[in-house]
Amino acid sequence: DGGITQSPKYLFRKEGQNVTLSCEQNLNHDAMYWYRQDPGQGLRLIYYSQIVNDFQKGDIAEGYSVSREKKESFPLTVTSAQKNPTAFYLCASTEASRNGYTFGSGTRLTVV
Amino acid sequence: RKEVEQDPGPFNVPEGATVAFNCTYSNSASQSFFWYRQDCRKEPKLLMSVYSSGNEDGRFTAQLNRASQYISLLIRDSKLSDSATYLCVVNRYKAGGSYIPTFGRGTSLIVHP
Numbered sequence: 001d002g003g004i005t006q007s008p009k010y011l012f013r014k015e016g017q018n019v020t021l022s023c024e025q026n027l028n029h030d031a032m033y034w035y036r037q038d039p040g041q042g043l044r045l046i047y048y049s050q051i052v053n054d055f056q057k058g059d060i061a062e063g064y065s066v067s068r069e070k071k072e073s074f075p076l077t078v079t080s081a082q083k084n085p086t087a088f089y090l091c092a093s094t095e096a097s098r099n100g101y102t103f104g105s106g107t108r109l110t111v112v
Numbered sequence: 113r114k115e116v117e118q119d120p121g122p123f124n125v126p127e128g129a130t131v132a133f134n135c136t137y138s139n140s141a142s143q144s145f146f147w148y149r150q151d152c153r154k155e156p157k158l159l160m161s162v163y164s165s166g167n168e169d170g171r172f173t174a175q176l177n178r179a180s181q182y183i184s185l186l187i188r189d190s191k192l193s194d195s196a197t198y199l200c201v202v203n204r205y206k207a208g209g210s211y212i213p214t215f216g217r218g219t220s221l222i223v224h225p
Contacts (some may be wrong), residue, residue: 018212033213034121035215040120040217041217042116042199042215042216042217042218043156043199043215044215045212045213045214048212050210056210060211066209088153090155090156092213097144097203097211098143098144098161098203098214099161100201101146101157101201101213102144102158103155103156103157104155105154105155106154106155
C-alpha cells in the first residue's frame, strides 16, 4: 500500500543534541512538508519542498534543517538551536495541492 | 490577524444533533480548501475538499463563500464517532507562484449520548 512512513514514533533528545526525523513516501508525490503541532494548537509549517533538490522555509524554520536528495525522502533535523523542540512532528505530501495532503503518523519528540 | 481562524470550541452536542463550524481566511488569493479530521494524538486525515458550488458527502456538507472569505462544515445526525478535532486547511498563495497549505488551529467536537 502507498503511504508516508515517519520514524521513529517516539524520540527523546537530550538538550544540546541534534536529532533527525525520517519521512519516506512511496506515493510518487513531488511536494513534501514538515509541520509542528503543539498541544491544543494547529499545525505550523517548518519547511517544504516542491521538487527534488529544492526546499523552502516555512513559518517557523529557525532551529531546523532539511534535505531533499531523493523524491521519496524528506528528513528533518532538529538542531540544538531550536529552543523548544518538544512537539508532535508531522510530515505530509501531495501530488497536486488541489487534491489535498496525505500525512504520516507523526513523531513525538521530547527533550529530557 | 491569523491566516486561517477557527473557533476552538469545544462544541458539545447530543447524538443526532446538527452542528456547523466556520473557518475564515485572510488571503483573498487563496485556492483549494479542505476539512480534515484529527483524532487525539493521531495524524490529520482528509474529510473532504470544499468546492465553490458546495458539496456533500453523506452527513457532511461543505460550503465556500469567497466574497466573505470563509468555509463551513455542516454535520447532520451526529454520531459518537464524529467526536474529534476538525481542521480547516487553506492553500495560501505565496509570492513566487506557490500555494502553501495553511491550517487553522481546529474546532473540537464532542458528541455525547
